[in-house]
Amino acid sequence: MDFTIIATATFGLEKVVAQELKDLGYDDLTIENGRVIFEGDEMDIVTCNIWLRTADRILIRMAEFKAESFEELYQGTLAVEWGDIIPITGYMHVTGKSVKSKLFSVPDCQSIVKKAVVDAMKRKYRRDLFPETGAEYKIEIGILKDVATLTLDTSGPGLHKRGYRENAGEAPLKETLAAALVLLSKWNPDHQLADPLCGSGTIAIEAALIGRNIAPGINRSFVAEQWEIIPQDLWDDVRSSARNLINNKSFRILASDIDTRVLRTARDNAEKAGVSDNIAFQKLDVRDFSSKKKYGYIITNPPYGERLGEVSYVEELYKTMGKTFQELNSWYYYVLTSYEGFEKYFGQKSDKNRKLYNGRLLCYYYQYFPKNDK
Template sequence: MNYSLIATSTFGIEAITSKELKDLGYEDLNVENGRVTFEGDDMDIAICNTWLRTADRVLIKMAEFKAESFEELFQGTLAVDWGSLIPVDGKMHVTGKSIKSTLHSVPDCQSIVKKAVVESMKRTYNTDWFSEEGPVYKIEVAILKDIVTLTIDTTGPGLHKRGYREVAGAAPLKETLAASMALISKWKGDNLLIDPFCGSGTILIEAAMIAKNIAPGLNRSFVCETWPTMEKEVWDQVREGARASINDKDMALLGYDIDSRVIRMARENARKAGVGEYITFQVMDFNDFSTKRNKGFIITNPPYGERIGVEKDIEELYEKLGLDYRRLKNWEFYVLTSYDRFERLFGHKADKNRKLYNGRIQCYYYQYFGEK
């Protein structure tokens, strides 16, 4: 069966997700705020869930229509053949959101959509009662400026849940954002990569997985695997291909953090992710950081006071980072922070910067390319 698919992503990352899809061979992509829409079948659902590093979820778009009244919402939802995908015992869980729309009561919209889905299912299965004891189908009604998009989630727990990080430090960076930072830097594993504020190791682990071509979803399951329409052989084939795609590239990554507890977490996370042998984690205060290597990359998410850190200490860290940049002329620096005076403290205007969101915190990703 062919579907209209949506890969959702955090604001600012859509273009990176789009490039990932192009690299996987997908064309005719429609990039919008927070999502990329494309066409695909069951195999493509398996491929995208397994391989996308920066997307949050893969959704099936069931319908899109305008609704300014509850009746229009009901009729638009009723017109969809939900039974073509949802079995008679499927658990129909409806979530919702509404932005700048006439229908602003999300609970009411969820209730109406659920009623319409059940009515549609009654026509398909010729029954008035559904046990809903079977596989889960999470239906979302998303209304933006009166345009309703109805989707079914194929992913389950978000794609950032790779399976290697059961615990994290005080201000954990999402795996999808860490992967985006690594992809933007274009680090390929040929130079030393250091994260001097590594926390539980997410940036280094994601970078190493990219360089080794380890599919981020290889060691987890997805909700649509429980659906009767999804054949197990499809997933077996995709996972077998992903395992065969892992390369034998050797590389060196270093992670430092002042907290010995999170360094222990980082080592365990890297081991679970299959990249433990490439990353060295050490307990170290950034003020003691130095390197004699002529060339390399620093990709980091230092403290910026939103969650952890004292302002004076943070400013001193940024000044020290800038001094390191002046000394390490052939190194590339990539720094994610929400601190609005970062460039002034660092002492250099970034070659490029990009607005990204760390959770709900608006940040900028400052990129310094060094002397070429």
């Protein structure tokens, strides 16, 4: 079956997701705010769920139409052949959102959509009641500026849920964003990589997964695995192929932090992810970080100073980072923070920066290059 597939993305990461898709062999991509759209089939749904590192979810777009009234919303939803995907026993779970639209009551929109979906199912199966005791089919009605988009979620829990991070610390960085930071840096395992403020280790772990070519979704499940239209053999084949593509490159990422507790969590996470042999964890103050390697990369996500009383601490921390990192003048270093005065306290204007969102928090990804690479 052919589908219009949407890989959703955090704002600012759309082009990163698109590049991942191109690397997987997809073309004719449409990049929009928060999503990349392309055509595909069941195999593509499986492949993208298992392999994409920076996308949030993989959705099937069922319909898109103008809806300025409940009748238009109902008729547009009714026109979809939901029974082609959802079986008689399917659990039809409707969620919704509305932005700058005449139909602003999300609960009412959800009710209208659910009624229309059930009526379409009645048309397909010629019956009035559906037990909804089977696999989940999460339908979302999203209305933006009076344009309604109906989607089916194939992922279930977001794609950042790799399965290795049960404990995340106080201010977790999503795995998808951490992977994006690494991909944007263009790091590869032939060069040293360090995170001297590693926290629960997410950046180092995602980098190790990239370095070993380990598919991020290889060890988790997806809601569409329970769907009748996607044979289990497809999931088994893609996972088997992914395992065969894992390499055994020898490299060691340096991950350090001053907090013993979070380092213990980081080690546990790396063990669960299967990359503990590729990461050297160490208790170390950032001021004491150094390396004998002439060339390398630092990628880090330091505290932002969001909490009351933390501003003076992060300002001193950024000063320390600036002095420490600038000693490594032939290294690349990349810092994600929401603190607007970062460059001032770091003591150096970035060569490049990029707007990214950590959750709902607007951040900048400050990028510093060696003098001979500017």
